[in-house]
Amino acid sequence: METVEVGEIVIGAGVVGLACAAARARQGREVYVLEAGPLIGSGISSRNSEVIHSGVYYETGTLRHLLCVEGRRRLYAYCDLHGVGHRKCGKLVVATNDAEAEKIAGIAVRAKENGVENTELIDGAAAMALEPALNAVAALNVKETGILDTHGYMLALQGEVEDAGGAVLLNHKVVSGTARAGRFTLQLETPEGPLELVARSLVIAAGPWTHQVAGRIAGYDISGIHPLVLAKGSYFSYAGKPVFSRLIYPAPIDGGLGTHVTLDLAGRMRFGPDVEWLETGDPDAVNFAVDPARAEGFYANVRRFWPGLKDGALTPDYAGVRPKLALKGTQADFLIHGPETHGIEGLVGLFGIESPGLTSSLAIADRVSGQLEPAAVAA
Secondary structure, three states: OEEEEOOEEEEOOOHHHHHHHHHHHHOOOOEEEEOOOOOOOOOHHHOOOOEEOOOOOOOOOOHHHHHHHHHHHHHHHHHHHHOOOEEOOOEEEEEOOHHHHHHHHHHHHHHHHOOOOOEEEEEHHHHHHHOOOOOOOEEEEEOOOEEEOHHHHHHHHHHHHHHOOOEEEOOOEEEEEEEEOOEEEEEEEEOOEEEEEEEOEEEEOOHHHHHHHHOOEEOOOOOOOOOOEEEEEEEEEEOOOOOOOOEEEOOOEOOEOOOEEEEOOOOOEEEEOOOEEOOOOOHHHOOOOOOHHHHHHHHHHHHHHOOOOOOOOEEEEEEEEEEEOOOOOOOOOOEEEOHHHHOOOOEEEEEOOOOOHHHHHHHHHHHHHHHHHHHHHHO
């Protein structure tokens, strides 16, 4: 088996992995990104709502809150600088009854605590004046929410990595490895045959596969990390002309933000995701096909805030999966598992990076880079 020594390795060429690699590239590092799949973003990064979240939902002071707000501001600037398609369209978080109105009032308080700018609690009449097709008794108008071209964003990040002399290696699967401070050895399956890489630092940003990959690396103890819990989310597309100009979200539910209306940059509407708790914790066992029978629940949920949705208007689209570190009904924070926790200098594992991971990606990457820097400088 051929052995090649490289500077730094990131496992996972999704949004977060590419952002981490690009952050290191900006520091002048030569980074190699290993992706088991045939394309960048071929895991869950290509299976989300493509929403730039504002940061109104998350418990104040958590990484989800802090990194979402910081990441959102930076992501808009990054898209402007690199010509990545995006639009700050805003969203309404809507209530259709008094109980939901109380919940949304609580979200408005949290938005203020979280330092989210340009949010306003409005009554149902004001909400329906903004979006005439809507049914609402109250809404939170969140003007900082947007949408983006996720693939265009990933291509820009990949370009930064390659411009610094690094590379994204597709169809390169990590099958085993060893970890010790400043020296990480990985055995890979590649299209050209077995390959061994040796690096000074290692970031594992493999989304729902992070537990699996980390478990293959001798010397990296992840026994104290909560087992992976998977929640599948399905999306349905809408064939007709869009009736909303903003994103429309209901009051949040356990495990997600509710079945909401999103728009793409072409203006097309889609609905989702719903929440389907899976019995398996193995991401390779997830069936990403959308069950057409789930449309029944979509019609019921959506008609609460859009009564005009007609029968037969929804078509199964795609599905994603959320890698969670908590059981149903509870919420866990992002876990940036670095040297201060596990004691191995130069190693960072990213666990439980679900929504708002896309929005937070640039901020997550800076946190990771900061934990790697002592190792990189020493090397």
